[in-house]
Amino acid sequence: MTRHFLALHDYTKDELDALLALAADLKYKQKAGVPHKLLDGKSVALIFEKASTRTRVSFEVGVFQLGGHGLFMPSANSQMGRGEPIKDSARVMSRYCDGIMIRTFGQEIVDEFAKYSDVPVINGLTDLFHPCQIMADLQTVIEHKRTYDGLTFAWVGDGNNMANTWIEAAAICGFKLRLACPAGYEPDSNVMAWAQAKAPGLITVTSDPKVAVAGVDVINTDVWASMGQESEQKEREKAFAGYCLDDALLALAKPDCIVLHCLPAHRGEEISDSVIEGKNSVVWDEAENRLHIQKAIMATLIK
Ligand code: CP
Ligand code: NVA
16 A cells, blocks of 8 residues: 655654654765665656745755655646646656655645555645654754653744644654644644544643743744735734744743744744854754655655
């Protein structure tokens, strides 16, 4: 059966840990110049219905480093952008390619694509989830803290695709997560219900960022208006007043707390320049790890 990577809830803790271990090994090999051409001669299509810097470059370079070939496909330049049905595109593309990554809007689009694809489909971000990013974030946490076990994580900001994926990660991996989101911008209720059933009491939601970050080991934030929500920017700036991760808020966490941001960042909105550039920030390691974890995901799924 073809295995996809659409959402973390399809994976066990052991499977996620195995991906993280392989990512660390591939990172070591890449830096040491040890060949690791696990996708020799394979082709992976990279479909983008939204903008990207990190996802595009890390997937394309990652496939190349594994000995394969990445095809950058902005959907606006393909027949998908002109309305060719997802199920037709999936069946055709999976006859040419050995794997397919998609960045799009609704989660149902990647689900539909995967349903009709004979080759692994990887979610490169939807409105609901960003699983590759949270895996890179976990790799970064392990590098800086040795393990995620026993740590407390905070999320400050929008209950968006990143927040929803952190909720799934916390429930699967078993770490504590406190989210601070303004009223009306809470995480997806179905994701929360699933997580609360799987791991009762591990995940809490408050509207007070100070409560969320008090004494935590890891703080993560993200833009207030995600891709596709640009027209809401002004009203979101009002709703998120007081949610900037600045020095005063960071001071409430543990002194060695690490700060994550998936990037791109809006300095002066969700994060201050001093925090993203400061000693607690690990955002550049985090961005780099997109490369290594996605190589691990592709090498594991694509046969
Ligand atoms: N973090 C992330 O997914 O970045 P891009 O939008 O640049 O791909
Ligand atoms: N929440 C952001 C993440 C960007 C990588 C968005 O969806 O635009």
